[in-house]
Amino acid sequence: MLIRREAAADHDTIRALHRAAFTHGPTDDGRPASDGLLEATLVDELRADGDLVPELTLVAEDETGRVVGHVAMSAATLDGRTGEVVALGPIGVKPDLQREGIGSALMHATVAAADAMGLRGIVLLGHADYYPRFGFEPAVDHHVTPPQDWGRDNFLLRRLDAWVGCPGGAFRYAPAFDRLS
Numbered sequence: 001m002l003i004r005r006e007a008a009a010d011h012d013t014i015r016a017l018h019r020a021a022f023t024h025g026p027t028d029d030g031r032p033a034s035d036g037l038l039e040a041t042l043v044d045e046l047r048a049d050g051d052l053v054p055e056l057t058l059v060a061e062d063e064t065g066r067v068v069g070h071v072a073m074s075a076a077t078l079d080g081r082t083g084e085v086v087a088l089g090p091i092g093v094k095p096d097l098q099r100e101g102i103g104s105a106l107m108h109a110t111v112a113a114a115d116a117m118g119l120r121g122i123v124l125l126g127h128a129d130y131y132p133r134f135g136f137e138p139a140v141d142h143h144v145t146p147p148q149d150w151g152r153d154n155f156l157l158r159r160l161d162a163w164v165g166c167p168g169g170a171f172r173y174a175p176a177f178d179r180l181s
Contacts, residue, residue, distance in 0.1 A: 001102065002061040003109045006070065010059055011047070013067045015040045021092030039090040042176055043072050051075045051174035053086055055117060056110050060093075060102045069093040069102040071110050074176075076123060078144065079169025085144075086114060087173050088124040107134045115160040122160070123171055128153035135159075143168025
């Protein structure tokens with residue numbers, strides 16, 4: 001597997017990948033059915049707005065060069081400050097290849113790249129039983145407050161080496177997130 005930055009030639013494939021990765025029927029935990037359009041559109045809008053961080057928005061290719069996974073990282077603010085934290089998501093893997101380590105490889109690569117860039121942290125809204133394995137913790141434990149009340153266990157922060165001395169504050173996603181319906 002090769003992890004690399006997304007390229008313009010990947011955009012249609014990435015859109016289809018997220019549609020497939022996030023399509024599901026109603027779940028046992030009460031989530032409604034989804035056709036994956038929301039996640040695919042979010043990536044398109046983040047890209048169109050110029051809010052994807054190119055160095056951190058990555059694809060995974062299989063041995064044939066086929067894109068099989070994607071992680072989006074976008075600009076965000078912390079108490080109005082830019083350039084300190086980024087938002088992770090969506091992250092998607094082709095459904096037939098999920099649970100084979102592709103998502104984990106993308107997570108490790110993008111977290112390491114964000115750390116190398118000197119960012120203070122990465123924030124995401126996700127499952128509390130999955131993301132702690134990558135060092136994510138409840139953001140509110142580090143004085144980072146969400147734009148909405150999503151619950152302590154789902155609004156998560158991965159502190160990076162530069163986090164030391166960060167006062168935290170109110171977190172805001174890029175505008176494309178506010179346009180989600």
